[in-house]
Amino acid sequence: MKNKKKSFGGLGQLTIPVIALCLLVIFNLVRDMLFIYYFKDPNYVSFFSIELTKNNLDNMVFAGNLISIINGASELAILAMGMTLVTAACGGQDISVGAAAAIAGSVFVKIIKMSPWVNGIVVLFAFVCACIVAMIFGSFNGTLVAIFKIQPMIATLILYTCGRSIAYWINGGATPTVSSPVISAIGSFIPGIPIPTPVLIVIAMAIVFKLLFKFTALELFTQSVGINQSAARLNGINSTFIKLLSFIILGVCVAVSGCIGVSRLGLINHETLLLDIEMDTILAVAIGGNNLGGGKFKISGSILGAYVIQMLTITLYSMKVSSTDVKAYKAIVIILLVVIGSPVVKEKFGKLMSKLLGNRSKTAVKGA
Amino acid sequence: MKNNNRYQREPLTDTQLLMSITIVIFVVMYLLAMIILQGGFLHPQQIFDMLNDNASLIIVSCGLTVVMIGAGIDISVGAVTSLVVMSCVMYLNNGGSIAGSVFLALCIGLAFGMMQGFLISYLDIQPFIVTLAGMFLARGMTTILSVNPQKVEHEGFAALRSIKIEINALGYTAPNGNFIPARMELGVVVALLCIVFIFILLKYIRLGRGFYAIGGNQQSALMLGINVKRTRFLSYIISGVLSGISGYVFMMHTGAGNATNAAGMEMNAIASSIIGGTLLTGGVGNVLGTFFGTLTLTTIKKIVVSSGLNDPWWQSITTGGMLCFFILLQSVVLNRRNRKK
Numbered sequence: 001m002k003n004k005k006k007s008f009g010g011l012g013q014l015t016i017p018v019i020a021l022c023l024l025v026i027f028n029l030v031r032d033m034l035f036i037y038y039f040k041d042p043n044y045v046s047f048f049s050i051e052l053t054k055n056n057l058d059n060m061v062f063a064g065n066l067i068s069i070i071n072g073a074s075e076l077a078i079l080a081m082g083m084t085l086v087t088a089a090c091g092g093q094d095i096s097v098g099a100a101a102a103i104a105g106s107v108f109v110k111i112i113k114m115s116p117w118v119n120g121i122v123v124l125f126a127f128v129c130a131c132i133v134a135m136i137f138g139s140f141n142g143t144l145v146a147i148f149k150i151q152p153m154i155a156t157l158i159l160y161t162c163g164r165s166i167a168y169w170i171n172g173g174a175t176p177t178v179s180s181p182v183i184s185a186i187g188s189f190i191p192g193i194p195i196p197t198p199v200l201i202v203i204a205m206a207i208v209f210k211l212l213f214k215f216t217a218l219e220l221f222t223q224s225v226g227i228n229q230s231a232a233r234l235n236g237i238n239s240t241f242i243k244l245l246s247f248i249i250l251g252v253c254v255a256v257s258g259c260i261g262v263s264r265l266g267l268i269n270h271e272t273l274l275l276d277i278e279m280d281t282i283l284a285v286a287i288g289g290n291n292l293g294g295g296k297f298k299i300s301g302s303i304l305g306a307y308v309i310q311m312l313t314i315t316l317y318s319m320k321v322s323s324t325d326v327k328a329y330k331a332i333v334i335i336l337l338v339v340i341g342s343p344v345v346k347e348k349f350g351k352l353m354s355k356l357l358g359n360r361s362k363t364a365v366k367g368a
Numbered sequence: 369m370k371n372n373n374r375y376q377r378e379p380l381t382d383t384q385l386l387m388s389i390t391i392v393i394f395v396v397m398y399l400l401a402m403i404i405l406q407g408g409f410l411h412p413q414q415i416f417d418m419l420n421d422n423a424s425l426i427i428v429s430c431g432l433t434v435v436m437i438g439a440g441i442d443i444s445v446g447a448v449t450s451l452v453v454m455s456c457v458m459y460l461n462n463g464g465s466i467a468g469s470v471f472l473a474l475c476i477g478l479a480f481g482m483m484q485g486f487l488i489s490y491l492d493i494q495p496f497i498v499t500l501a502g503m504f505l506a507r508g509m510t511t512i513l514s515v516n517p518q519k520v521e522h523e524g525f526a527a528l529r530s531i532k533i534e535i536n537a538l539g540y541t542a543p544n545g546n547f548i549p550a551r552m553e554l555g556v557v558v559a560l561l562c563i564v565f566i567f568i569l570l571k572y573i574r575l576g577r578g579f580y581a582i583g584g585n586q587q588s589a590l591m592l593g594i595n596v597k598r599t600r601f602l603s604y605i606i607s608g609v610l611s612g613i614s615g616y617v618f619m620m621h622t623g624a625g626n627a628t629n630a631a632g633m634e635m636n637a638i639a640s641s642i643i644g645g646t647l648l649t650g651g652v653g654n655v656l657g658t659f660f661g662t663l664t665l666t667t668i669k670k671i672v673v674s675s676g677l678n679d680p681w682w683q684s685i686t687t688g689g690m691l692c693f694f695i696l697l698q699s700v701v702l703n704r705r706n707r708k709k
Contacts, residue, residue: 093496148699151648153441155695157639162688165681173679279500292494324515324627328508334501335487342491 013289013296016341017304020287024311031319047318052194062194065314073310074198075101075257075274078205080284080302082246082253087285088226089246090145091294092152098277099163100137100251101258102270104130106170108259109178109268118180131255137163138251139244146243160278167270177267187263198260202303205256209299222246226294280309287337382705386645386698387657393694394664401671408674412538416552418666423555424449424618424630426662429637429644430566431610433658436641437570438603439583439650440488440495444502445611446633448480450626451506452615454513457625460522469525473616474609480506481608489600503634510627517626520619529620533557555617562610566655569606579603583650639687640665643694664690 028047035044050064079097086094111126112118137159144155190197213219224232225239232239261274286292287308288301312333316326339345380388402409419426428445435442455476456469464472480502487498520526532551539549570576578599581589590596618630644661646653665687672686 144695144699148696149703150695150699154638154642154648157635157642158688158692158695160635161639161691162685165684165688169679169681169685173681279503282496283500286494286497292496322511322515324511325508327504328512331501331503331505331508334497334504338493338497338501339487339491342487342493344491 013298014301014304016289016337017287017301017308019340020308020337021304021311024308024315028315047315055189059189059191060194061189061196065318067196069307069310069314070199070202071196072314073306074196074202075260076277076280076284076310077202077303077306078253078257078260079250079277079281080288080306081205081209081299082250083281083285084288084290084297084299084302085222085246086152086250087282087290087292088294088297089222089243090152091226091292092145093278093282093285093292094141094156094247094250095153095278095282096137096141096156096159096163097250097254097257097281098274099160099167100134100254101261101274101277102164102167102268103137103170104134104255104258105262105268105273106167106270107133108255108262109176110170112178112180112183113176118178118182120182123180123182123186127255127259130259131252134255134258135248135251138247138249138254142244142247145247146240164270167268167273171268171270175267175269178262179266183263183266187260187266198264201256201260205253206299206303213299218242218245223296227296281306283334284309287334289341382647382652382702383645383654383657385701385705386647386652387654387660389697389701390644390657390660390664390694394660394667397664397667397671401667401674405671405674408670411540413540413548413550414670415663416538416550416556418663418670419556419559420551420553420621422662422666423553423559423621424614425633425636425640426559426659427562427610427614427617428633429640429658429662430562430655431607431614432634432637433641433644433646433653433655434566434570434579435495435603435607436638436646436648437583437650437653438579438600439586440600440603441638441648442484442499442502442604442607443496443634443638444480444484444499444506445607445614445637446630446635447503447506447510448477448608448611449615449618449633450629450631451510451513452476452612453619453622453629454510454518454625454627456616456619457518457520458513460520460525461518464522466522466524466528470616473612475612477609477612477615478605479608480611481605484608485601485604488604489597507627510629514625515627517624519624526623528554529623553621555620558613558617562613563655563659566606570655575599575602580651583652585651636665639691642698643691645698647698 032046032048035041036046047065050062050066052060053063055061079101083094083097086092108126108130111129112122115122115126141152141156141159144150144158145152148155185191186197186201188196193200221232221237221242224235224237225242229239232242257274257277262268282292284305285302287305288298288303290297290301309330312330313326316329317323321329398409408414428449432442432445452473456473459469459472460466484495484498484502487493488495520529531554533554533556534549534551536549539547541547568576570579578589578594581592581594582596582599586596589599615630619625622629640661641653641658642648642661643664644654644657644659646658668687668690669683672683677683677686
């Protein structure tokens with residue numbers, strides 16, 4: 001299946017995230033140049049420097065801005081993968097992922113706390129339980145969307161409203177902590193491996209999705225349900241099941257990211273765990289060039305989108321912007337990105353270019 | 369309600385049906401609360417308290433209803449409210465006048481409405497993303513203005529805040545013998561005016577009918593000769609200006625600015641509109657329903673508090689459950705109607 005409508009560069013829908021990443025890299029390069037060669041600031045550390053240091057557990061680990069970007073975006077990237085599927089199948093977004101992740105995290109901590117000792121098997125069991133709970137909540141959302149035909153945003157508004165309170169309820173009104181080498185290995189580093197574990201989990205999840213699309217027809221089915229539901233039904237695709245399945249898969253992603261979030265801090269705080277992540281996730285899907293109205297999708301675009309968001313945040317942090325003010329600058333960048341990516345602007349720009357370059361390039365623009 | 373249908377010449381439209389369900393449920397719920405819980409629910413002041421506390425939410429929900437009828441969404445409303453509160457507080461504390469602060473509030477609302485409306489209708493960008501950016505922008509600007517809470521220290525404004533409309537007929541005598549009249553804040557009057565204005569706009573004015581048309585089916589609206597882009601643009605302007613007004617009302621209620629003001633207001637407003645029978649797909653909705661939706665949402669919270677479920681999580685869990693009930697009810701009712709046709 002060849003994508004007929006390729007925009008400039010032949011990157012297809014990956015144009016926006018790739019351009020955004022390039023712009024951010026160029027911006028940071030220019031800033032590095034300015035500080036190192038022009039101001040000659042001796043204390044300035046290059047944005048791209050990566051160093052091998054010892055952490056507090058005496059492991060050799062990588063550290064630097066780039067590492068904190070790919071590490072910090074892990075939860076976002078995992079959620080974005082699941083959200084892309086939901087967006088493609090249902091033409092709407094799940095706004096309850098943050099709340100559901102808080103519930104999954106609470107279950108994870110609750111089960112670890114119940115066990116008298118903590119080892120790998122207990123943690124695995126707790127993770128499986130968290131997955132099951134998140135899948136149940138996912139199928140609740142999915143049932144509302146697929147069977148009762150409610151728009152996803154409204155259906156998930158229910159869990160968004162009460163999810164964090166349910167997490168609070170599970171915790172019994174406390175913010176319990178867990179400390180164990182296994183948990184810290186999941187949240188930060190496995191001894192002997194200098195790459196943060198969340199990054200490895202993202203890679204594993206991406207491979208799982210790739211295999212899923214390679215060996216099943218899930219991608220094709222999801223796209224056809226998203227593009228035209230009745231046509232898909234006439235072709236023998238069970239659209240209700242596909243929609244439900246997409247929410248259940250998102251539930252697994254939610255559980256994974258919730259457990260990573262808990263393991264990072266070693267505690268569960270229902271109010272602050274993955275706060276506002278639903279908005280960032282939807283943003284990652286949109287920056288990835290996926291249509292929020294459903295249909296064609298690319299998971300790689302969403303993952304790139306997640307890294308764009310995190311890179312933007314870290315760039316702003318490195319410029320000494322306070323964490324509360326970051327939102328305003330983020331908003332300006334988002335507006336610029338979507339304006340560049342908007343079809344109307346592209347068309348106007350194309351016309352302008354063809355006027356400037358004469359008739360010769362007219363056909364080229366039409367093909368774009 | 370089914371029996372009523374027989375006596376009317378035309379069957380109820382979806383809008384009217386969903387709205388009447390909400391109103392009936394609200395009245396039944398309130399009456400039950402009066403009978404079972406008694407206490408504060410027996411005093412008319414309870415309703416006025418609910419209005420006083422939620423005047424800004426009502427105003428924001430009105431704007432959101434207009435946008436949602438036009439098949440859009442605006443999640444920046446809460447953040448704009450917060451930005452308006454903070455900037456008006458700063459302006460008043462730095463020697464500004466009251467008229468100036470009202471003007472400032474309207475201008476901020478208008479600016480956000482115009483920016484978002486332009487991007488959504490003329491550049492054809494998804495409304496969710498644009499208003500999400502608007503929300504980030506407004507929240508970020510609020511914290512850039514001030515991270516610390518600010519209290520208004522302006523004499524004229526304090527006088528304006530203290531004006532309360534007293535209704536003697538609905539007052540009651542306290543146990544110690546003092547007569548307490550029912551009190552209503554100025555913000556409630558503003559909110560009621562907004563409801564009347566939006567109601568007239570949606571019902572009798574050509575522009576308002578246009579919102580229903582573009583929400584119902586954009587293609588047919590275009591064929592009817594409606595300027596779809598301009599209509600959609602105006603819907604976002606109305607929502608923006610109303611969030612500006614709501615910010616001012618919020619400030620009149622609290623008298624202070626805080627970076628976390630109106631947190632989560634957008635979702636409460638969306639929930640109110642949905643409970644009131646507005647569909648996110650567009651074309652169906654009524655501002656009166658939204659008003660009762662807000663009241664229903666508030667009443668649930670009040671009932672939970674007064675029925676002794678004191679644990680902090682019960683309020684939002686019951687709200688979620690109630691929301692679930694309403695959403696399912698609407699879905700079932702509408703599906704059944706569509707099948708009959």
